[in-house]
Amino acid sequence: MPADDQRTPASLTAKREAAVAALADVPREPGAKKPDPILVADDVKRHFGGLLAVDVEHVEVQRGSITALIGPNGAGKTTFFNLLTGFDRPNSGSWSFNGRSLHGTPPFKVARAGMVRTFQLTKALSKLTVIENMRLGATGQRGESFWRALLPFTWRSQEDAITGRAEELLTRFKLDAKRDDFAGSLSGGQRKLLEMARALMVEPELVMLDEPMAGVNPALTQSLLEHVSNLREQGMTVLFVEHDMDMVRDIADWVIVMGQGKVLAEGPPDAVMSDPRVIDAYLGAHHDQSLAELEQEFETGALTAEAEAELAGTDAPVAAETSGETKDGR
Template sequence: MSESSTPRVVHADPVARRALVEGFEARPGGAKPDPILSVDNITRSFGGITAVDVEHLEVERGIITALIGPNGAGKSTFFNLITGFDKPTSAGKGAQWSFEGKSMGKTSPSRVAQAGMVRTFQLTKALNRMTVLDNMMLGATDQAGENLFKAWIKPLWSAQEREVEAKAKELLDRFKLLDKKDDYAGSLSGGQRKLLEMARALMTDPTMIMLDEPMAGVNPALTQSLLGHIQSLRDEGMTVLFVEHDMHMVRHISDWVVVMAEGKIVAEGTADVVMNDSAVIDAYLGAHHDADLGDDSLLTDETMAQLATEVKKQENANE
């Protein structure tokens, strides 16, 4: 369980949610009415190259925020910094970031997760030689069996283990992986591994989940499933921050978009706004400012046909 006790803010109504985000400041580092995450003066350099240089960023509670940008923009490095997997070059020089009002600047990844902010990785971290169920159960925190003394006394941890297993199975069922619970994680497809990692992240009951390219390497058959799961998390009151390259996916699922280029935040706004922002177009396409990042003609006919087929399947399944 996460340590956060702040009640979740649910923005399930699309009309009200749209009205909410249209009131945000559509500029880099713009203020939000109820930020769950605030970041100031974070930089990260590798040799003479600055990978991240974020002056200020606020992530609104209870909505889906997309973090986009070209390859090498610093998105994954930024994720690593605010979740404790890397340290900023600017540490001790004004760098600070807070989650739920609590400073996270010197917090380990495990403590960040316990505070209620969890993340997935661009490359999945499933333990291939363990079963899917065991991978899930590893995601639970503060298990009594982790204590050397309690591990020798079964009554002290067996009841909790049953609760953890029940929760793991419930999440696997939600993500359509329950029939794979006894399979080795290494036998899963790329898309199923993405689902497993997302499900495992929920074992701690987080208030915010950060997804690093959740659609990367996923075939169209599972893309719609992943999109649906992300939206359902938002509709249950969870804050979602995700990295994505595909602007069409971003337009389909995000409430707010933050754009990074060369380590800096260069734009913020709704998907429709940022797709027509000259700084965004320049970051993606150089000088080709006449191109529309949301133009479906930029997709191949084959990809469009696959997406149309999967959307139709999803619609039929929901009838």
């Protein structure tokens, strides 16, 4: 993408530099300690029947940074997200946000604590107008209690203030022209924008975006990426799920790679993307071997031995190391 070359230096703002500098000395290994973590998770496990969907030993998210959570389909990213935000309960594990344990906290309290998420399948409230969607996001509304709702004068002034804030956000997200349209009449990309803007109405410290770029017109992805990096400029921390590595490269300060429920690797985008374990997780350990080669290996028994080793529970990275030599063929 040619646009990247112009954009990258411009987006290297003070906040980004600070985030990158803070993460500079962090070791590039799974479960690395961060200097100022906003979110810390330990031993989070979630089974679905016999499947261990999430098995995260230790993960920290640096405050004020944009952290990407990437991994192939079925890696457990969204499940991990659901666990952290209280939408799903883990079989075991603990995690804390700003030092406060969130284990067993219902989703609405997680949001009130300052950790707000969006969804992979956008949840625009179709039969509410765009501005009503936005107003709904504001927390601590007096008019949301039953008895005060009956007395408009008790909440009118607060409602005006909320509307003002909502309109500002809509302008920033270029949705102000759609203010009074039903959210259901927006395009897919506009819904993503609306959902992000609505999440900001909660005034979160940590914004968790579940595949913000999924299903969006490629022309709109750049603008979405800009909005995401803007969140950091405003002092928020962002954790976002993505399965497309290229999307991540431009904006993430730190990347956490998940595969089969585990954290496989961590580090700055460029370091992570050249990590053979990550490439294997995405493409499979034998992605650049021809079938003929594999057949040959199969006949000599090497492949069977490797598969058996994997089945016996040998760590995936070990298997990945052996396949590192296949890279020579490139």
